[in-house]
Structures are given as C-alpha cells and as structure tokens.
Amino acid sequence: MTITQLQYVLAVAEYQNFTLAAQKSFVTQPTLSMQVQKLEDELDVLIFDRGKKPIAITEVGKKIVAQAKNIVAEAGRIKDIVDQDKGFIGGDFTLGIIPTVMPTLLPMFLPTFIKKYPKVNLIIKEQGTNSLIKNLQDGHLDAAIAATPLEIEFIRERPLYYEPFVGYVPANHRLADQKEITGTDLDISDILLLQDGHCFRDGVVNLCKSPKNGDKEQFKIESGSFETLVNLSDEGMGMTLLPYLNTLELDEKKRKNLKHFKKPSPAREISLIYHKSELKIQISEALKDVISAVVRGAIAFQDVEIISPLSK
Template sequence: MTITQLQYVLAVAEHQNFTLAAQKSFVTQPTLSMQVQKLEDELDILIFDRSKKPIAVTEVGKKIIAQAKNIVNEAERIKDIVDQEKGFIGGDFTLGIIPTVMPTLLPMFLKTFINKYPKVNLIIKEQNTEQMIRNIQDGHLDAAIAATPLEIEFIKERPLYYEPFVGYVPKDHRLGNADKLSPEDLEINDVLLLQDGHCFRDGVINLCQAPKNFKEDHFQLQSGSFETMVNLADEGLGMTLLPYLNTLELDTEKSKNLRHFNEPSPAREVSLIYHKNELKIQIINALREVISGVVRGAIAFQDVKIISPLNKK
C-alpha cells in the first residue's frame, strides 16, 4: 500500500470515472487503474463497483476512502513540518472567496501578498459559502474567505475584519431625509436583496428580523450585483444595504445617498476559514497578516454589532 495508490483511490471516488481521475492526477488511465487494482488485490476487497455507471463505491470502500483521506492529509503534514522548520512559505495554495467580498477585498491585498511571498502560487476561486465548505472538507480548497460565524465542527474561523452595513437610500425614499439609520427603520419588503444563496442577503434578512423564507413582494430579483441593487434603488424601487467597502467605489453623486447606522453599527464578520487539520498553516498565517494589515486602514469603525449569516429563525 502506497500514498500514491491512496491518492488515486480518492481521485476515482471523487470523479466516479477512471479516465477523468487519471487526467486530474496527471497519469495515464492504465497506470491509475493498475495501481487501484493492486491495492484492491492486496486488501482482497473491492473498493469500487465497476459494473455501475457512474462507478460506485462499495460499502467497505467508503470506510477505506474515509481513512485514506486521513492518511493522505497526515502525509502532507510531514511536508508542512519541514517547510515550517525551514521557514519556507511557498507552493500551490488554493483560496476560495465569496462573491460579495471578492471584488473589493482582492484588489486590496493581492499585489501586496504576491510581492511579499513570491514563492506562493495563489490559486483564487470565487465560490459561495456552501461550495467552499464542501471543498474545504474534500481538500480542494486550502482556505477560504467568508462571512462568519459558520459554526461548523471541522472548520476553524479566524476573523480578518468587521465590515459595517451601510444603507443606500435615494432622496425620494421614505428614509431619504434621515441622517442615520436604525435596524428598526427597515422594512424587509422595502429592501432590495441579492439573490438567494448569498450570505450577505441572509445577514440583511436577519438584521430586518424577517424569516429566511419570506415572500418578496411585487418581483423577485435573481442578481448577485450590488451595482444592480443601487441602480434599481435609483429608479424608485426601494432602498438597499451595502457592505462598507463597496461604498468606497460609488461616485460623488451616489455617495450622497449613503446612510450609516447608529452605533453599534450592524456589521458582518469576515474571516479566513480552513480545515482544523491546519495544513499549510504558514501560508494561512501569511495571508491573514497581509489582509488584516491592508484592511485595517480602510475600515475605521470601532463600535459594531455582528449580524450572523446564519438563519436564526
């Protein structure tokens, strides 16, 4: 039994296809199939039921795959130990970022990070929170940036910053003359929301104390764009809420429609999340240091109240 054989087994289990697993493992299909077959012969069991399409994992195979993940992770930890001992920060690192954070945060830290750590090959993927959680569990992401708390047993959360919610209220709106907002001012069917699946949407719903499955009046919007929300608000279709960093991109005229909340300002907690096995922790620490440093100068708010992305209803 070898680590390579276990890696091939995990690839077949993931892709449910020997040819695709071989492509993803950068070997020929006969080589991969032969190594998986050798492992099955050595153990005298079948890990995969090849008679089914797509290939299925046998009951005993499920137990072997679960253990194989642990073994492969622990083998990778040995390299981590050596890298940390040598002070080496480099290699491939796959980072997920939620869509409502990617456009504002990435330009703030990426150049600084790659200049400071040129040996890290940073692979960045925009994904929603549910995708990132699955990919962290399966080992396809080394870490991710998401709104927290998530309260997931196998995930560790390390806050990066707290980003206040800011109202975008056109002058002809019922709150257009307000100097500042309070959560009690908000009416859920008067607030334009991102499409379902965005954690910022869930945070706004929680702020408005509305059930997550409430029915939107008049129309339902399938958009993940804050710019679209702002433009619709300008057309008299309601108000919207924006993360603070998104407000920095508005032009002077639109900025006149921004309304901050009374303190403590509702805010979202944005964290670096990763598996509790803490693989590649030296790169995780480097990322956190760089991101916290650049954001600290952009967000000066101190008195905030964290609004959870979790549905508490």
C-alpha cells in the first residue's frame, strides 16, 4: 500500500470516473486503474463497484476512503514539519475567496504578500461559501477567506477583520434626511439585494427584522454586483447596503449618499478559514498577519455588532 495508491483512490471516489480521475491526477488512465486494482487485490476487497455508472463506492470502500483522507493529510504534514523547522515559507498555496470580498480585499493585500513572501506560489480562486467549504473538505483548497461564523466541525476560523455595513440611500428615499440609520429603520421590501447564495445578502436579511410595507412590493431585483445595486439605487429603485470597503471605491458624488449606522454598527466578520488538519499552517499564518495589518489601517471602526451570515 502506498500514498500514491491512496491518492488515486480518493480521486476516483471524488470524480466517480477512472478517466477523469486520471486526468486530474496527471497520469494515464491505465496507470491509475492498475494501481487501484493492485490495492484492492492487496486488501482482498472491492473499493469501487465498476458495474454502476457513475462508479459507486462499496460499503467497505467508504470506510477505506475516509481513512485514506486522514492518511494522505498526515503524510502531507511531514513536509510541513520540515518546512516549519527550516523556517521556510514557500510552495503552492491555493486560496479561495468569496465574491463579496475578493474585489476589495485582494488589491489591498496581494502586492504586499507576494513581495514579502516571493517563494509562495499563491493560487487564488473566487468561489461561493458552499464551494469553499466542500473544497476545503476535499483538499482542493489550502485555506479560504469567508464571512463567519460558519460553525462547521472540521473548519478552523481565524478572524481577520470586522467590516461594518453602510447604507447607500439616494436623495429621493424616505431615509435620505437622516444623518444615521438603525436596523429598525430598514425595510426589506425597499432594499436592493445581492442574488441568493451570497452570504452578505443573508446578513442583510438577518439585519432586517421584517417588512414594514406588507404586501406593497411592486418589483424584486437581485444582482450579483454591488455596482449594479448602487446604479439601480441612483435610479430611484430603492436603497441598498454595502460592505464598508466597497464604499471606498465610490466617487465623491456617490459618497454623499452613504449613511452610517448608529453604533454599534452592524458588521460582518471576515475570517481566514482552513481545515483543522492545519496543513501548510506557516503560510496560513503569514496570510493572516499580512491581511490583518493591511486592513487595520483601512477600517478604524471598533464598536460593531456582528451580523451572522447564517440564516436565523
């Protein structure tokens, strides 16, 4: 039994197809199939039921796959131990970032990080929270940046910063004359929202306790970008809420429409998350230090109330 054989088993279990598993493992299909068959012969069990399409995992195979994940992860830890002992911070590192954070945060920390740690090959992928969680579990991501708390057993959360919500209220809106706003001022029926699936949307919905206008809603607009929501708001379609860092990109005219919340300001917690196996932990710590230092200068708010991305 070898680590390579276990890696091939995990690939087949994930993709449920020998050809695709071989492509993802960068080997030929006959080579992968032979090694999996060799492991099955050694154990004298069938890990996969090849008679089904897609390929199914047998009951004993499920137990073997679960244990293989642990073994492969622990084998990877050996290199981490050596790297940490040598003080080496380098190698490939795949980082996932949620869409509502990536456009603002990435330009802030990336130049500093790559300059400080030139030996790290940072591979960045924009993904929704559910995809981040699955890819962390499957080992396709080394770490991710997401809104927390997530309260997932196998994930460790390390808060990076707390980002306040800011209202974007056009001149013709009922809240336009207020200097500050509160959660009780908000009416979900006249707030432009991100598309379903965005954790920032969930936070906004949780902040708005209930609609004030009953069934008087005339239209419903959901968008995938804050820029679109701001433009629609300018056209008199309602107000919207923005993460604080997104407000820094607005021009002077649009910034006049911003309304801050009375303290404590509602805010989202943004964290670096990774598997509790803590592989490549030295790079994760380096990322956390750089991001925290860079963002600390941009967000001075301290009196905040965290709005969970989890649905109430």
